Amino acid sequence: MSSLGPKHRIFARLADIAQAIGHANRLDILEHLAQGELSVEELAARTGLSIANASRHLQILRKVRLAEPRRAGKRMIYHLVGETDVVVLLSALGRIGERNSAEIQLVMANYFGKRDALEPLTRAELLARVEADDVLLLDVRPEDEYAKGHIPTAISIPLADLESRMKSLPRDRLIVAYCRGPYCVFSVEAVALLRAQGFQVRRLEDGLPEWRAAGLTTET
Incomplete structure (x- = not known):
């Protein structure tokens, strides 16, 4: 059983990352940050969230080091950590979703296709x-x-x-x-x-x- 310990520890931390991206608003935030760094206030405005809610989502992403801030005066400016890897991860998630989710397939057909x-x-x-x-x-x-x-x-x-x-x-x-x-x-x-x-x-x-x-x- 002890030989499985390291693997299970790794899987537990990977599960933390999966849980962090497991929210539509946080996926939206990641897409916006993939365009370039943004302040909490800018992210809130672009995602339609309150500043407090945007900040809460960012803290979750920060905890697993998907996003990190820098201070600019009184503002916190966020950027992606390992941008290429994050974009590749989101692209893979999208491909799996398009293959496995009937609802995504329907949206792709009814909105994008039309x-x-x-x-x-x-x-x-x-x-x-x-x-x-x-x-x-x-x-x-x-x-x-x-x-x-x-x-x-x-x-x-x-x-x-x-x-x-x-x-x-x-x-x-x-x-x-x-x-x-x-x-x-x-x-x-x-x-x-x-x-x-x-x-x-x-x-x-x-x-x-x-x-x-x-x-x-x-x-x-």
Whole structure:
């Protein structure tokens, strides 16, 4: 029995990490932190949580060292610890969910599928098109997230501004939209809006964090 002790101790700590990410709000927080560091107040505003509730979730993530803060004056600014590993973990969780959960499959079909009937572009396909200079890459996240890091050559038009700035986009060139990750709705809504106006548009299969986790170049 003693020979199982080390394994069980490791599994217990892994279970702590699994429990820490086992909440929808904390997964949402991790997705936001994957775009770049944010204060407690900023995270609360973006996730729709109270500051106290956001802080409580962050403390749980901090306890298992998925997120850590730094002090900036009176504010606590959080960042991911081991960002690439966290993004890979969340991507694996998403793949398992899409395979095993009938509810996730239904949401993917009824929301993502209905708004974008075309298959998203893979990172490899996008890389080839960027290198061939035959695509306009559109980052539809908020401008501050774009400033913290974006795919090279991408231009920033947040989803909220897209309709008013649509006239500046080319109609004779493929547009590829991307946002925070595979379940971020910004790029899906951007594709639906642009395609309804006759633009050639696709979306990237995931987002900036996955691009960065794959070791691909980003710009700030």
